[in-house]
Amino acid sequence: MKHIKTINKANLKQSAEKGGCGKCQASCQSACKTSCTVANQKCERDA
Amino acid sequence: MIHKFFNNGMYIVLDVNSGGVHVVDELAYKLLDHISPPLAKDCPEQAITALSGEFSQQDIREVYSELYELYEQKILFSEDDYEKYALTAVASPIKALCLLVALDCNLRCEYCFAGKGDYGKGRTLMDIQTAKRAIDFLIEKSANRRMLEVDFFGGEPLMNFDVVKQTVEYARSLEEKYDKRFRFTVTTNGLLLDDEKIDFINREMYNVVLSADGRKCVNDRMRKRVDGTGSYDSFMPKFKKLAALRGDKEYYVRGTYTKYNLDFTEDIMSLYNEGFDQISVEPVIAAPSEPYALTEQELPAVFAEYDKLADKLRGLRAEGKHLNFFHFMLDLDQGPCAIKRLRGCGCGNEYAAVSPDGSIYPCHQFAGVEEYKMGSLNDGSFNTDMKLQFARAHVYSKPECSRCWAKFYCSGGCNANNYLYAGDILNAYKLSCDIEKKRLECALTLKAERLIEQGV
Numbered sequence: 433m434k435h436i437k438t439i440n441k442a443n444l445k446q447s448a449e450k451g452g453c454g455k456c457q458a459s460c461q462s463a464c465k466t467s468c469t470v471a472n473q474k475c476e477r478d479a
Numbered sequence: 480m481i482h483k484f485f486n487n488g489m490y491i492v493l494d495v496n497s498g499g500v501h502v503v504d505e506l507a508y509k510l511l512d513h514i515s516p517p518l519a520k521d522c523p524e525q526a527i528t529a530l531s532g533e534f535s536q537q538d539i540r541e542v543y544s545e546l547y548e549l550y551e552q553k554i555l556f557s558e559d560d561y562e563k564y565a566l567t568a569v570a571s572p573i574k575a576l577c578l579l580v581a582l583d584c585n586l587r588c589e590y591c592f593a594g595k596g597d598y599g600k601g602r603t604l605m606d607i608q609t610a611k612r613a614i615d616f617l618i619e620k621s622a623n624r625r626m627l628e629v630d631f632f633g634g635e636p637l638m639n640f641d642v643v644k645q646t647v648e649y650a651r652s653l654e655e656k657y658d659k660r661f662r663f664t665v666t667t668n669g670l671l672l673d674d675e676k677i678d679f680i681n682r683e684m685y686n687v688v689l690s691a692d693g694r695k696c697v698n699d700r701m702r703k704r705v706d707g708t709g710s711y712d713s714f715m716p717k718f719k720k721l722a723a724l725r726g727d728k729e730y731y732v733r734g735t736y737t738k739y740n741l742d743f744t745e746d747i748m749s750l751y752n753e754g755f756d757q758i759s760v761e762p763v764i765a766a767p768s769e770p771y772a773l774t775e776q777e778l779p780a781v782f783a784e785y786d787k788l789a790d791k792l793r794g795l796r797a798e799g800k801h802l803n804f805f806h807f808m809l810d811l812d813q814g815p816c817a818i819k820r821l822r823g824c825g826c827g828n829e830y831a832a833v834s835p836d837g838s839i840y841p842c843h844q845f846a847g848v849e850e851y852k853m854g855s856l857n858d859g860s861f862n863t864d865m866k867l868q869f870a871r872a873h874v875y876s877k878p879e880c881s882r883c884w885a886k887f888y889c890s891g892g893c894n895a896n897n898y899l900y901a902g903d904i905l906n907a908y909k910l911s912c913d914i915e916k917k918r919l920e921c922a923l924t925l926k927a928e929r930l931i932e933q934g935v
Contacts, residue, residue: 435507435542436503436549439926440498442498443497444497445553448564452819454572470819471887471919472810
């Protein structure tokens, strides 16, 4: 494409189909303790 | 739903429901103002008419065909069909506990949400029996979850260090029997750190959060010792020692900015210049009547400061240096799944807090709020209806969130802040939302710049 560059490959919809295993860290336990930024958490499905 | 913005010379379009991030040119950016789903194969005439004074008709049609291709790939104007997953985690096990091992503190920080350390409940320490019961409770409620998290929090948890040590020892002794793995974290102001504690923390704690606000003058204005003097000189050498000995393990220096330091980039850089490269500095959350509170009036300055911080980080990167700012971290490809993103921290559902008297709350910020006491370790009570209430607090049950472009990044915000400052766990706290959205735009811009540099 000449006018548009898509910078990510993942699609949230695909993540929903196999998601919800709950293995990931509770986001509030990470660094903030007051406000949530969930999108910076790691997926730990295979951890 | 899409969200588009212009930042640092870049036109960025976020397709909210697929998570697609597109860097576009000016024409594509403007054309998006004139089209809405469902898209037809050919560019609407009214869009061509609207833009033909600025751009050639051929270019407009060409850009439209590219946008249409993204639409066909379902990464532009993709549909929101996640609500069917909203109740997926309703029967979640509890996997994380915050242990308020000390409702006491050796600092008197002006902005402390915990009533200067005691949550308004009187200064008390958790005894080991209660801490052990909390570990037993977590194991029992965790069902098939193997990775369990325990955060030692306060007040100042190192004021009750023996109980911290014994709790870790107790939990570790049960790992094999119950096939669980504990991840411990601690949040400390550092005053009581010594070699023994640093060694223990670096050995046992998966993450450590070191509380400091940045420049000495800024820190000492808010983070005061009991006698009113500043705390900076007491903790800084200890934090440096802990971080230096920590190796590759995670830590964050975590600060708070207020109305008094709207130039908080200087505080982040001050911490960086002291040798820390994992930093989280956050807006104070306080009643607007507090003199240090952030209000809507400060937002333009706060937004400009995040742009300034992003510029600083660009500068460091250009020099081959690295500073990880927690709220600019964004993984667009390996981040959390959509289901995780529906309800954020999981407080009251997957996560709870225990106070020294054995009371259970949805999280540390609810501690002492009688209305939100979930139960007690002493009598085994646990309010499953309240757990359900929190499980159902997802982005589709929060009216402002369901309409918001940032919902899959902040996941509905902090329920405690919503309750305390917007009156209900389901009401978004607008000030936090506005700041979060600005941080996200900066984070997306930095990410896009880096990926383009890498030739994506």
